[in-house]
Amino acid sequence: MKILKYADFFGVPFIQNIDHQQTKYKSTLGGIITITIFTASLAYVFWVGYLWQTNQMSPKISRQNYISDYSLLDLSEEVVRIYYWQDREGKIDPFEHKILLPLIVYSSESVLTDPLLITNHYTTPFGEVYVPEMKFGFSYDNGYIYTSGEMYIEIVLCSEAYLQPGEKCASAELRDQFFAQINNVVQIEFFTTSIDPRDGSKQRGYQEFTIQIEQQYCYSVQSYFKTTLFELQKYFLFGFPQFKEYIVDVLIQTQTNSLEYCQKIYENNVIAIVYLGMTGTQEKTIFEYPRIGDLLANIGSIVSILFTIKYFIILSNEYFLNQKVLNELISIYYPEFTNIQIKKNWRGRIVEASLNKINLDINNYNKFYEKVSQQMRKKFSYLNLLYEISRLYFVMRSSKFRNEFQKSHQIGIKINMLQQKESEIVFTPKSEKSFENNYILNDDDADILSYSRKKIDKNYDLISEEIYNEIDYYFMNKIS
Numbered sequence: 401m402k403i404l405k406y407a408d409f410f411g412v413p414f415i416q417n418i419d420h421q422q423t424k425y426k427s428t429l430g431g432i433i434t435i436t437i438f439t440a441s442l443a444y445v446f447w448v449g450y451l452w453q454t455n456q457m458s459p460k461i462s463r464q465n466y467i468s469d470y471s472l473l474d475l476s477e478e479v480v481r482i483y484y485w486q487d488r489e490g491k492i493d494p495f496e497h498k499i500l501l502p503l504i505v506y507s508s509e510s511v512l513t514d515p516l517l518i519t520n521h522y523t524t525p526f527g528e529v530y531v532p533e534m535k536f537g538f539s540y541d542n543g544y545i546y547t548s549g550e551m552y553i554e555i556v557l558c559s560e561a562y563l564q565p566g567e568k569c570a571s572a573e574l575r576d577q578f579f580a581q582i583n584n585v586v587q588i589e590f591f592t593t594s595i596d597p598r599d600g601s602k603q604r605g606y607q608e609f610t611i612q613i614e615q616q617y618c619y620s621v622q623s624y625f626k627t628t629l630f631e632l633q634k635y636f637l638f639g640f641p642q643f644k645e646y647i648v649d650v651l652i653q654t655q656t657n658s659l660e661y662c663q664k665i666y667e668n669n670v671i672a673i674v675y676l677g678m679t680g681t682q683e684k685t686i687f688e689y690p691r692i693g694d695l696l697a698n699i700g701s702i703v704s705i706l707f708t709i710k711y712f713i714i715l716s717n718e719y720f721l722n723q724k725v726l727n728e729l730i731s732i733y734y735p736e737f738t739n740i741q742i743k744k745n746w747r748g749r750i751v752e753a754s755l756n757k758i759n760l761d762i763n764n765y766n767k768f769y770e771k772v773s774q775q776m777r778k779k780f781s782y783l784n785l786l787y788e789i790s791r792l793y794f795v796m797r798s799s800k801f802r803n804e805f806q807k808s809h810q811i812g813i814k815i816n817m818l819q820q821k822e823s824e825i826v827f828t829p830k831s832e833k834s835f836e837n838n839y840i841l842n843d844d845d846a847d848i849l850s851y852s853r854k855k856i857d858k859n860y861d862l863i864s865e866e867i868y869n870e871i872d873y874y875f876m877n878k879i880s
Contacts (some may be wrong), residue, residue: 425721430713437710441703448699452690455599459689466684468629472645475534478591479625479647480676482518482553483529485587485610492578495528498558499570499578500613500671504532505552515554515668517562536678547678555586555611555672584613588674590623593646597687600632600642609652611672618662622653622675627682634689651679722780729776740765 451457482502484493494500503515521530537549558569570578578584591606611619626649632642662670690698731737736755742765743752753760778784 425717425724427713427717427720430717433709433713437706441699441706444702445699448695452695457690459597459687461597462686462688464684464686466629466682468627468645468682468684470536470538470627470645470678472629472643473627473647474645475536477593478531479534480553480588480590480674481529481531482555482586482588482674483524483527485585486527487583491581492574493527494578494584494613495530497570497574497578498563498567499575501556501558501562502530502532503554503556503562503668505554505666506535507550507552508537509548512552515556515562518553534676538678551676552666553588553674553676554666554668554670555613555674557669557671559669579613579615586611586613586672588621590625590650590652592648592650594628594648595630595632595644595646595685595687600634600687600689602644602646607650607652611674613671615671616659618657618659618671618673620655620657620662620673620675622655622677624651624677624679625649626651626679629682629684631684631686632689633687635691637692725780726773726776729779730772733776734772 448457484495484500486493492499495502502518504518505515506513518530518532520533521528523529532551532553535549535551536547539548557575560567560569563569588609588611589606590609591604594603594605595601596603609621609623611621625647627645628648630644630646632644634642659671662673666673727737739756740760741754742750745751750762750766753762753765779788
């Protein structure tokens with residue numbers, strides 16, 4: 401049992417009260433500041449929780465170069481779309497009237513496929529929009545990945561070889577009318593996808609580029625898509641990250657060539673060409689969203705700063721506690737001290753002192769108070785308290801015998817639930833002999849004479865008649 405007691409880390413000390421009301425000295429100012437700090441801390445906890453739940457806390461973002469196999473890249477959404485820009489009504493749409501055709505060509509290991517007409521299209525208020533199917537190929541070489549499959553969008557003069565049976569190209573007259581128009585341009589839009597750092601949701605954006613259409617020139621556009629692998633560490637405490645891969649940017653290079661140059665290379669009546677490829681290096685972005693540990697650390701740091709104010713309150717309470725005990729102790733030795741009224745200025749200096757409405761000299765009062773305070777502060781020492789008790793013990797020993805001190809341990813209050821009153825003094829030696837005359841004690845007498853009944857010596861005599869007589873004399877005088 402003793403070992404278990406020694407192993408207990410939760411033992412509590414016995415703390416004596418300062419007075420009948422409180423064990424620790426507390427002040428109104430300390431209570432106000434404590435309530436203020438707790439209220440501010442609790443409000444901050446709810447505020448941080450609200451920001452966390454509404455995704456208003458910024459995550460930690462880190463980036464690094466990364467070599468990906470593009471297995472997570474989703475190309476099913478619109479990445480590229482092309483259309484003729486009709487800046488005013490009445491203009492001839494070359495795609496709608498079969499003057500120009502948008503073709504798609506795929507490349508695999510530098511081998512081009514046969515051109516195909518882009519069939520995926522839909523009508524919009526600003527013209528007919530064509531969306532090619534995205535296909536890329538990737539290969540590894542010495543640990544590096546490179547694009548082995550690219551795409552080309554060719555804008556060519558209409559040829560019935562690419563049309564469906566029964567369809568025909570526009571007449572030469574209509575074609576001439578088209579090229580005679582002002583500001584013939586084809587818009588190409590590149591769509592990108594990113595991550596909203598607040599909640600990890602997907603965000604779409606796009607870039608526009610304009611290709612001029614002229615009979616004597618061939619415009620080429622080289623576009624390189626830049627991808628990013630996103631790692632979302634978004635979980636409460638434990639979990640696994642989410643990975644998402646998107647095209648986040650496109651790099652564009654333009655060049656103007658002669659019509660003859662393009663027709664020789666692509667073996668077609670090309671007047672505009674758009675190359676679509678991938679950049680070799682990918683970037684990995686890690687979003688580390690706040691977890692419960694980060695929230696507690698955030699809250700704890702702010703709350704700890706708020707609670708640093710408590711040390712000033714503790715110092716203040718220590719000062720006023722010392723003053724309270726000091727004044728009470730002075731009042732015990734100098735009862736008239738409680739009647740002294742003092743006034744202080746804003747700096748805390750005494751400017752007026754009076755005793756029973758008689759003004760006192762400030763200098764004399766300060767000297768008296770300083771002298772008495774120094775004397776009373778010495779009594780705060782626990783060693784000084786033990787010293788004074790030891791002096792009282794030796795004084796009593798000088799006038800009493802040892803057996804009389806031993807017999808004092810048998811004095812206590814008799815408990816009799818049936819006949820007697822609550823407080824009675826009784827002596828209980830070995831023979832359980834009690835007083836012939838029991839005296840009723842008040843609460844103060846009961847506190848004074850309530851001693852432990854524990855026997856400190858088995859070889860003691862019965863209480864002598866002198867002790868009885870002394871106690872009888874004490875209570876007879878007290879009653880009378």
